[in-house]
Amino acid sequence: MSQLRDSGRPEAGTTLIHCADSKFLPVRTGKSITGARLATEEYVKGDLQMAKNKQEEYAKAPTAQELKGPKK
Numbered sequence: 001m002s003q004l005r006d007s008g009r010p011e012a013g014t015t016l017i018h019c020a021d022s023k024f025l026p027v028r029t030g031k032s033i034t035g036a037r038l039a040t041e042e043y044v045k046g047d048l049q050m051a052k053n054k055q056e057e058y059a060k061a062p063t064a065q066e067l068k069g070p071k072k
Helices: 014-045 048-058 064-068
Strands: none
Touching: 014 048, 014 064
16 A cells, blocks of 8 residues: 555655554444344344344445544
């Protein structure tokens, strides 16, 4: 992902990208797992429309608020 200079060091600004990725990926993964769990629970109940809704809701990219993490 990052472009290297001849010195082998990353270009300026790539740390910010990696930092953003390091926040985005765990939140995205958590949302995916939660959505899959909730959708599966609805499938087990037989509510296919609700399962579809849960899948769609949790398939969305994380919001800025979700990337901030839980309130302490």
